[in-house]
Structures are given as structure tokens and as C-alpha cells.
Amino acid sequence: MTIEIIVVLSIALIAVILFATEKLRIDAVALLVLTGLAISGLVSPGQALSGFSNGATITVAAMFVLAAGLQNSGALSGIGNLLGRAKSPLQFLIILFVVLAAIAPFVNNTAVVAVFMPIVMAATASIGMSASKALIPLSYVSQMAGVCTLVGTSTNLLVNGMAKDLGHPGFSMFEFTSLGVICLAAGCFYLLTIGRWLLPESRSTELLEHYELGKYITELRVMPESSLIGTSVGEAKLSEEFGVYVLELLRGNRKVWSPRSQTLEEGDVLLARGDWSQLDELRKDAGLEVNAEFKLKQRSFEEVEQVLAEVMIAPRSRVIGSTLGMLDPGWHHDTTSLGIHRRGQVLREELRNVRLQVGDILLLLLPESGMAALRKDSNVIVLSERQPQKSGGWRAPFALATMALVIGISALGWAPISIMSLAGAVAMTLAGCLDAEDVYDAIDWRIIILMAGLLPLGVAMSETGAAQFLVENTIGLVSSLGPLVVLAVLYLMALLLTEFMSNAAAAVLLTPIGMSTAGMMDVDATPFLIAVTFAASTSFATPVGYQTNTMVYGAGGYRFSDFVKVGLPLNLIFWVLGVIFIPVFWPF
Template identity: 80%
Template sequence: MTADIAVVLGLAFIAIILFATEKLRIDAIALLVLGTLAILGLISPEQAVAGFSNAATITVAAMFVLAAGLQNSGALSGIGDLLSKAKSPFQFLLVLFLILAAIAPFVNNTAVVAVFIPIVMTATARIGMSASKALIPLSYVSQMAGVCTLVGTSTNLLVNAIARDMGHPGFSMFEFTSLGVICMAVGCVYLLTVGRWLLPDTRGSELVEEYELGKYITELRVMPDSSLIGQSVGDAKLGEEYGVFVLELLRDGRKVWGPREQKLEQDDILLARGDWTQLDELRKQTGLEVDPQFKLEQKSFEQVEQVLTEVMIAPRSRISGGTLSALGHVGWYKNVTVLGIHRRGQVLREQLKTVRLRVGDILLLLIPESEKSDLRADKNLIVLSEREAEKKMGWRAPFALLTMALVIALPALGWVPISITSLLGAVAMTLAGCLQADEVYDSIDWRIIILMAGLLPLGMAMSETGAAAFLVENTVGLVQSYGPLTVLAVVYLMALLLTEFMSNAAAAVLLTPIGMSTAQMLDVDATPFLIAVTFAASTSFATPVGYQTNTMVYGAGGYKFTDFIKVGLPLNLLFWVLGVVFIPVFWPF
């Protein structure tokens, strides 16, 4: 092992740990990797910035804009009404899968799921079906459909870009379709049969018509006339009487030890957890108030023409990582009162104004009636409660659909590269008014763009220093004697496991050079191994953190971590078997 190989592998290992632990943002990790490679001279200055001008990076950025144009133009309106016509849960899922099969191969699946979450929650409530029976399938099928085309996910484009840089001819628009359709068909049958039985029936997570989506945590201040003054939390029996549990007692800004035994005083703050209806009943009956410090603007809860609504922090939200205190100074948020926070899988025990918001957090908001349009237009949030039908924009809807069709069709015919058609399509939608110029920049998930551009040079370094070849010889090389099919199964399994615990794009960057080196070691075509990496990295089912769409439905559906293991692990193994069987059929060694 040379020094360069040791450094590259060490850097890749550190990156894997950082991605898995989420101690830093994924884009920050990518830039740290990029900077370290450049400083150590493992890549040239030209190679260091090549990722920012790579066709894959440009295409993914343009695809985000195209997806926003489709949504804003009203081209996707009417889907909710179509789903609401389903007569049974089975029929509902079947219609949902068919719609996703038509849309997700051509629109970024993260954007698809963001659009569909409120639609699915509303439609399931109308037919009396639990949303938890539909949201995991929404995430899974969007991934399955996304892998059917070159542009369905950023991972497909990333593997294609790295492979081209390493001398592979690359993939066509519908290169993955044959295997993708087989996997999606089998996956949909699984979700309609065994998967339906394994999915939880969490009726309490449906908050489209009632505000019962989860256990909210809020701050309640003891007012001068409160009946709780002089009583302890234990004596008041708030849990037994109201179903509300006091997590912490704050007095003069500090936590009080043993909150259940302390006699309550005026201006004490109770950090309480429960369904909002129970919290509100407690507030009214005992003389408590939502702590004014927790409100973005001080106003009475009973103020007329206020709307109670629930929103989820979107994947590329600018307010992710910020606090409620900072939020109160930004735009229309100044007129909003945040009543509670729901974070799936975690009980918050700190003062809520200091909590760092995360993707998937659900906020219970009180907003003026006049601010509803601003709320719906805000791309930082996904509205989960029932909302009005999106306004149609006349000719712009068919224009957006035609533009998207041309963006896909022209590269498929081999006339124009996808990077050029996607850019021109984004410009056309902007000029047509499908989205405003400022919305173009807001629609792009810049963290994904920086991640791609920052990690592409790592793939180059792994190849040029021999790190990929060294890794192959000491891992999959151990099963080389069993033939290329066994090696393919091992490579697919490696990608499958790695993707469940870190960014799928990062897994693709690390494993694509390994796939190429594996083919060189066996003296066979690299395409089967690259296909295995692509499919494994683009379909992550077993954990809620393995793929962004899983994280999005995790909170909205009221799921447990184990729900993804129960439903997703068999599906992952099913895809592994399908891949090992069919990849050599379509792409012989």
C-alpha cells in the first residue's frame, strides 16, 4: 500500500463516518473532502473544480427547476381528486403506484414525495384509510420508479458521470428501464400484498381533518390566576386528568430538579407533551398560557381569523438548522405563532426557542387567515393539514408537461445531451411564468449540488491513486475464484449496506470506482457492476435515514424506526436477488 492509497482510503473512511453520524452537513463534508484532496496534491486544481461544471451536476440542478415548474404550473393538480375516487385501500395504492410510475422516472423523487405527502394524507382521510398504510409505499415506489431512467435520481447521473470520467461509455436515457420495470413491478406486488400486512395502521397520525398527528411539545406559563399555583405536578395529576406529561419545569430560565414534586409558582414554565387538543384543554381549564417567549409575535391565541395548521420542515428548507428565535425575524414568519413541535423518535427536553429545527420536524402553527397563501407558497415547509386545491394556471400546465416531455425525448433520441435540454427546459419554464426568477434558485437543493460537485473528485482520486484497485483486491477479490456472478452479488450487497447508513450519492461516489476496478480485476465488462451500484445506491428501504424520501415520510406517517426494517429489509433482499439474477441477463459479463 502506497502513502497516497493510505491517505485516500483514510479520507474516504472519515467521510463515511461523518456521513453516517451526521455531525456535519453533507455539503460541508463534501467540501472538506474536496479541499483536503486538493491541498495534499492528490488531485489537480482543474480536477478539484471539475465537479461544478460536470454535466451530471448541471442536469440535477436543472431537474430541480423543472420539477418546481411542473408543480407551480398546476400540471400535477387533479391527482388528489383521482386518488379520492378509490373505493378501497388496495385500489388507492394501485392508483398511487400507477401515477408514480408515470411521474417519478422523469421528476426528482424528493420533489415528487414533497408534492404527494399532503395529497396522500388528504385523500386517505377522505376514503377512511390510514395514511401510515400509504406514506412508506409512496417513498419506496418513488425510489423504484426513479431508478428506471437516467434522470430519475441524482445517483443515476452521478454514477454515469464518474464512469464516463474513468473511460466507460456511459448510459443512455432508458438504459436502466428493463431491470427497473421488473424491480418496480415485483416491489409493487410486494407492497400490495405482504407489505400492506406489515405496515402499521396508525390512525392517530392522521391530522388532515383533526389536529392529532403526533405528541407535541410546547411551553405553558403559569398565569397569576392559575389553579395550579401551590400544587405540584404530581398532585395535579395532569397525566391522569388530561393525558399531558410535564417533561421539565423551568423557573427563571433554569430547569428545576424533580419537576413533579415542586410546588408551582406564578411565571413557572412547564415543558409539556401531549396531543394538541389535550394541551389546549389543560391550558383553558387551569389558567395556563402558551409562553409568550415561544411565540414569534406576541398575540392572543383567541385572536379572530386565525388558522391552526401543521407543517413539516422540507428537505431543502433554509430554516433547517435554525431556531424559532431566529425565525421570528424573517419575512412572513413574523406573523406566525408556533404552538408546538413534534419530532419523531425524540422527546425534546430543552427550551423550545433554542431548539435547532431539523428536516422532518412538524410544527403546529397559528397563522392569520391572510397569510395562508404565503404558507402554501413557502418551499421551506410542506403543509400537512388539508389545504385548498392549487390554483390552475391555464395554458402553463400543458406547456410545462410538453417542455418536460421534450427535455426527456430529445436526449433519448440521441439528438441533444440531457444537460443542454434540461437547462433549456428550465429557462423555458421560467420565461413562461411557470415559476418566478427568484423561485428558480429556491427550488434547487444546493446541498445536493455541492455534495455531487465536491465528491466527484474523490472518485477520481480513488481511481488514479490505485485506492479503488487496492480495496477491490482485499475485499471482493477474496471471492474472485467463485466467478463474476458471486462478485456481482458481493458488490451489490456492499452498496446496499453502505447506502442504508449514509448519503446515497456518497455511497455511489465511493463504490463506482470499486465497480470499475472489479471489472478490470476479472477482465470483464464493467457495466454489470456499475448497474449494481446504481440500483443499490438508488433504492434504500430498510432505514428512515438511508434516503431523503424515507426521512420525509418518517415524521409525517408517525412511523417507528422498526417499521422501515420490517417492511424495507425484505424488499431490499428481494431487489438484491432480482439484481443478481437479471443484471447478467441484460448486461452480460
């Protein structure tokens, strides 16, 4: 083992630990990897920065813009009506799966889930179906459909880009389709039968009259005319009469000990939890007000032009880590943050000090005129609102036609996918499918930095011999059993890594290993690269293994165990199908 191999493997190990523990943002880890490789001289300056000009990185960035153009133009607005016509939960899921199978192979699956979540939640409410029966399937099927084409997931493009850098000819647009369709069909059948039975029946997050009012925590200030002055929380029996639970009593800048027994005074603030309808009823009956500290502008809840909207903090949101106190001054004009819901936790601190996390759901009050800007905000996903999104007129068919041309011309080989996706993004922007200033917000820059920062790691692992060293001391131990066993082990390694760290990082680590394995065994590298691609692009067993799982985790009211229970069998199904069919379509 050389010094270069030791340094490369040390950098890779540190990156794996940081990815798994989430001590740093994934893009920060990627930049640390890039910097470490460049400073140590393991890659040249040109190689260190090559990820930013790599075709895969450019394509993923452009695809984010194309997905935003489809969403903003209203091209997908008719899907809600289609799902709402379902006569039964089974029919609903079948329609949903067919729609996803048509869209997700060509649009980044994170964007697909962001667009479909409010549509699915509204449609399930309209047919009396539990949203928890549909949101995990939404995440899973978007992943399964994404591996049917080269552009369906960023991981597909990343493996393709790395493979080309390492001497492989790369993959065509529909290279993965044969295996992808088989896995998609098997996965959908599982979710419609056994998986549907395993999914929890939870109505805590369903919509009510087109919008969900779940268990929120808010601050209610005791006003001078309040009927609660002079009584205690226990005496007022708020939980019995209103279904509202007082978690803390804030008086001035301090928490009051034993809040249920304290006599309430003017100016006290109750940190209360309950359905918003119950909280609002208590506010009216007891002479309370939502703590004005969270209001940009005082407004009456009864004003007809006001809209209640639920928004979820998106995985790529810039406000992650910010507090509500920091957020409100820069939030949308005239928007009031009424409450917050965090999956699996009861918050007991002042709301202005709560640091926002991925999946947090905020209840907002804002003018109807502000909904358009809120829908375009990539920091949040609008889960529910009173007013449906309006059609974009001629821009909707234009966006669909542009997307079809990008895919069609690239598939025919007339132009590279990176060039066509850039051209499509420019065309949608010029046509007004999205505003020019929204283009940069549409791109998930953390994914772009992650890809650009990790691509040099694959080069370093290959050139220093680190990949070959790992192969000889891991997969090489079973090489005597033949390429099929090696394929099964490599797929399983990728599967396990992806569940506990970034799927892009898992792909970067295992792609050079797959190439080196093929060289050691003197066989074609394509089957091993396909295994890495499929395993890294489909993560079902944990809510943290893939962004789409994280997105539906809070909105669906799921437990961690729900993903294990439903997703682990699906992972095993994909593993078995991969081991059987990869050698059939891509012989060794």
C-alpha cells in the same frame, strides 16, 4: 502499495466514517475530500473543480428547478382528488403506485415525496386508512420508479457522469427501464401483499378534518386570571381531565423541582404535552396563554382568518440546527410557532432552546394569506392545512408540457439532458411557474456540493490505482468464481454501504471499483455499473439510508424496526432480481 494509494484510501476512509457518523454535514465532508485531494496533489486544480461543471451536477440542479415548477404551478393538484376516490386501502395503494410510476421516473424522488406527503396524508384520512400504511410505500415506490430512467435519481446521473469520466460511453435516457420495470413490478407486488401486512397500523399521525393535530409540546403561561393559581399540577388533575401532561414547570429562568407538587403562581410557564385540541381546551378553561415569547404578534385563536398548519423540517432545510428562539424573528410574517413534535422523543427543555432536526413537526398559526409563501418555502414541507392549494391555470399544463419536452428531446438524442434540463428550468421560470427568487431555494445545494466534491475522488481512485488495489484485495478474491458471483458481491457491497451512509458517496466509491473490476476480468463494465446504480439508488432497510425514508419516518410515526422489517426483504428481492436480470440485459 504506493504513497498515492495510501493517501487516497485514507481520505476515502475518513469520508466514509464522517458520512456514517454524521458528525459533519454531507456537503462539508465532500468539500473536505475535494480540498484534501487538491492539496495532496492527487488531482490537478482543473480536475478538483471539474465536478462543478460536470453534466450530471448541472442536470440535477436543473431537475430540482423543474420539480419545483411542477409543484408550484399546481400541475399535480388533481392527484389528491384521484386518491380520495379510492374505495379501499388496497385500491388506494394501487392508484398511488400507478401515479408514482408515471411521475417518479422523471422527477427527483425527494421532490416527489415532498409533494405527495400532504396529499397522501389527507387522502388516507378521507377514506379512513392509517397513514402509516401508505407513507413507507410512498418512499419505497418513489425510489423504485426513480431507477427506471437516467434522470429519476441524482445517483443515476452521478454514476453516469463518473463512468464517462473514466472512459465508459455512458447510459441513455431509458437504459435502465427494462430492469427498472421488473424491479418496480416485483416491489409493488410485495408491498401490496406481504409488505402491507408488515406495515404498522398507527393512527397517531393521521389528519383530522384535513389537518393532523398530534402530540405536541408547547409552553403555557399562567395568566393573572388563571384558575390554576394557588393549586398544584397534581391537584388540578390536568392529565385526567384534559389528557395534557406537564413535563416541566419554568419559573423565571429556572426549572422548578417536582413540578406536579409545586403551587402555581402568576407568570409560571408549564411545558406541556398533548393533542393540540386538548392543549387549546386547557388554555381556554384554565386562563392560560401560549407563551408570548414565541409569538411574533399576539393573535386570538378564534380569528377566522387564521389557519393552523403543520410543517415538517425538510432534509435540505437551512433551519436545521437552529433553535426556535433563533427561528421566530426570521420566520414568515405574522406566523406563530405553537408547538413542536419530535418522533421518538419527549422534549424537556425550554422550546426556544430546542435545536431543530430533520423530521421535526411544527404546529403554526398564521394568516390564510401567508399560506402561499409557506408552501413555497423549501425549508419546510407543509403536511396539512385548512385551505387546498389552488390551481395554477395555464401554467400547470405548460409545466407538464415543458417536462415532457425535456425528457423527449433528450431521449431522442437531439440534445444533451444537461442542456435540455437547463432550458426547461429557464422556460418554467420565465412562464412564472415559480418566481425567479425561488429558483435558488428550489435547488438542494447540499446534494449539488456533494456531487461536485466527490466526483474528483472517483478520478483519484482510478488514476492512482487505488480502485485496482481495492478490487484485487476484495472482489478479486472471488474473481475465480466468475463474473456473476463478482456482480452479486459488488451489488451487496453497494447495498450495505448505502444503508449507512450517503447513497451518492457509496456510488462514488464503488463506480471506479466496478470499472477496475471489469478491466481485471476483461469483461464489459456496464453490468457492474448497473449494479452500483441500482443498489445505491434504492435503500429500504433503514430510515437514514435515503432522504425519502427520513422524510416519512417522523410523519408516519414509525419505529426504526419498521424499516428493517419491511425494507430488508425488499432489499433482498432487488438483489436477487439484479443478479438474475443484469446479465440478461447487459451481458458480460
